[in-house]
Amino acid sequence: MHLFYAPDATQGLLTLSEEESMHCARVLRMQPGDKILISNGKGFLFDTIIEITHPKKTTVICGSERPGLDHWPYGVHIALAPTKNIERTEWFIEKATEIGIDKISLFFSEHSERRVVKTDRLIRTAVAAMKQSVKSRLPEINVVSDFEELIRNSSESQRFIAWIDESVNLELADAVEPGAMVLVLIGPEGDFSPGEAELAKTHGFVPVSLGKSRLRTETAALTACHTVHLVNQLKKQ
Amino acid sequence: MHLFYAPDATQGLLTLSEEESMHCARVLRMQPGDKILISNGKGFLFDTIIEITHPKKTTVICGSERPGLDHWPYGVHIALAPTKNIERTEWFIEKATEIGIDKISLFFSEHSERRVVKTDRLIRTAVAAMKQSVKSRLPEINVVSDFEELIRNSSESQRFIAWIDESVNLELADAVEPGAMVLVLIGPEGDFSPGEAELAKTHGFVPVSLGKSRLRTETAALTACHTVHLVNQLKKQ
Known part of the structure; x- marks a missing residue:
């Protein structure tokens, strides 16, 4: 599944940045209803469904956060x-x-x-x-x-x-x-x-x-x- | 010290390849009497003195071979x-x-x-x-x-x-x-x-x-x- 980056992601409605919106809507040509993964870059991932694709402000609905696997005790x-x-x-x-x-x-x-x-x-x-x-x-x-x-x-x-x-x-x-x-x-x-x-x-x-x-x-x-x-x-x- | 590659190096007189001659004579502008190191790519290095610099056939005098440090028992x-x-x-x-x-x-x-x-x-x-x-x-x-x-x-x-x-x-x-x-x-x-x-x-x-x-x-x-x-x-x- 494709991963997108949204540093301010929280559960609920979210608008992707211009860069990520472009990548989602134009480069990958994803559609409303498609599932994507969002990383907040701070250790958490969100399973997400695209609501509206737009080259500048794609919106998605984020599920609850879950920790990524890339944590280590050092x-x-x-x-x-x-x-x-x-x-x-x-x-x-x-x-x-x-x-x-x-x-x-x-x-x-x-x-x-x-x-x-x-x-x-x-x-x-x-x-x-x-x-x-x-x-x-x-x-x-x-x-x-x-x-x-x-x-x-x-x-x-x-x-x-x-x-x-x-x-x-x-x-x-x-x-x-x-x-x-x-x-x-x-x-x-x-x-x-x-x-x-x-x-x-x-x-x-x-x-x-x-x-x-x-x-x-x-x-x-x-x-x-x-x-x-x-x-x-x-x-x- | 600069390293050059000569797969057929042995002790004594040696002519470098065109590519290595160009690198030695033109790129690095080395001079007769300068010391260089030669690797034969097969595990041995030679301490070498340049005899004649030439962009196509630089000649060097190779000393005796010595094993490189890049050997491992696996x-x-x-x-x-x-x-x-x-x-x-x-x-x-x-x-x-x-x-x-x-x-x-x-x-x-x-x-x-x-x-x-x-x-x-x-x-x-x-x-x-x-x-x-x-x-x-x-x-x-x-x-x-x-x-x-x-x-x-x-x-x-x-x-x-x-x-x-x-x-x-x-x-x-x-x-x-x-x-x-x-x-x-x-x-x-x-x-x-x-x-x-x-x-x-x-x-x-x-x-x-x-x-x-x-x-x-x-x-x-x-x-x-x-x-x-x-x-x-x-x-x-």
């Missing part, structure tokens, strides 16, 4: 320096949303080649991936311009910095504890500066390796996200 | 139905090569929307990713037109089919044994046909789930690849 927060080619960051957001992620933070690092990101486009990527993979939750995406602000304000119980340095022998998969709220920092193409790594360490971030492979920023971010899920699946047994 | 073979949008398959090949994979097979399934793939382009994607991530091994990429041929000729000790069916409760991460040669089949956008799933089961393929998320073909293929590596890291302990 936290996955990945913070990365956006890539020079922004499509690679968008790709990460799409894939992480499919696999499941709670929060994505974008920060600018000393070695960042990119200093501007358009959040709107990144959120659209996440919404599309949420719809495609039938998720009830939309990851929180926030841009933190200052690296130090990110470091100081993080409250996760397990905080890691993926630091490309031969002296780092601890692997993320070995360090993650099941059930923990986890934040992993992923640096830019040119890696973190020594000063940034030092600052993170001072604030309790543990340097970890993501394995022997030299991974691109977006690949590192995605494997870190998947690692937290798999560790929780395998270590709890 | 096997990762992912077979997938190529996606309708071939860029998604190329993306999988790039990311799997970065993370590490032994073999990629592409097959055509009853529900495949794509029936043709250009292997040359896919191999170029793998070579670029191998160079970028400083790998000594190039994954084997082969196109198997007939699904039944793939099923009959597979010899891996652990064979799985990622089958999107509510009755499948076994998860890949729980099923993979460390040290095993693993093959995972990933279906097309429209999933395997019941007949294909039955055929695979008859030939010893075990249906597995990749978790509760509905993943795109290329995301499923990549998470399966990463899962085999992580299980080997975590379960051996």
Whole structure:
């Protein structure tokens, strides 16, 4: 069944946004009486029947809310320096949303080649991936311009910095504890500066390796996200 | 240090291919005396000094071979139905090569929307990713037109089919044994046909789930690849 996104959905009558109305009425050519699924992006799904199709204001009748399956008793927060080619960051957001992620933070690092990101486009990527993979939750995406602000304000119980340095022998998969709220920092193409790594360490971030492979920023971010899920699946047994 | 690919590299004098010569001489503007690394794609790296730069036939002097770090005592073979949008398959090949994979097979399934793939382009994607991530091994990429041929000729000790069916409760991460040669089949956008799933089961393929998320073909293929590596890291302990 097709999933639509309506952040303010509640039981009863609901008008879809212009974008979702267009998708429903014109792209998919759905008809009154057709059943669709609505996600509020906050963890709940609604079984819904279309009342009126209209390219700008399609109305539906929402049934009672039910929790989605994409809840987990731990936290996955990945913070990365956006890539020079922004499509690679968008790709990460799409894939992480499919696999499941709670929060994505974008920060600018000393070695960042990119200093501007358009959040709107990144959120659209996440919404599309949420719809495609039938998720009830939309990851929180926030841009933190200052690296130090990110470091100081993080409250996760397990905080890691993926630091490309031969002296780092601890692997993320070995360090993650099941059930923990986890934040992993992923640096830019040119890696973190020594000063940034030092600052993170001072604030309790543990340097970890993501394995022997030299991974691109977006690949590192995605494997870190998947690692937290798999560790929780395998270590709890 | 920059990595170049020369499948026939041996100790001594070597002429790079036209493509690699162009990359070395024109794109990177390297000079005689500069040091580069060469991968033969078969597990070995060579420390090398450039003798003559030339846009079509750059010559280098290769030192003795040494094994790369990208060897593992198990096997990762992912077979997938190529996606309708071939860029998604190329993306999988790039990311799997970065993370590490032994073999990629592409097959055509009853529900495949794509029936043709250009292997040359896919191999170029793998070579670029191998160079970028400083790998000594190039994954084997082969196109198997007939699904039944793939099923009959597979010899891996652990064979799985990622089958999107509510009755499948076994998860890949729980099923993979460390040290095993693993093959995972990933279906097309429209999933395997019941007949294909039955055929695979008859030939010893075990249906597995990749978790509760509905993943795109290329995301499923990549998470399966990463899962085999992580299980080997975590379960051996």
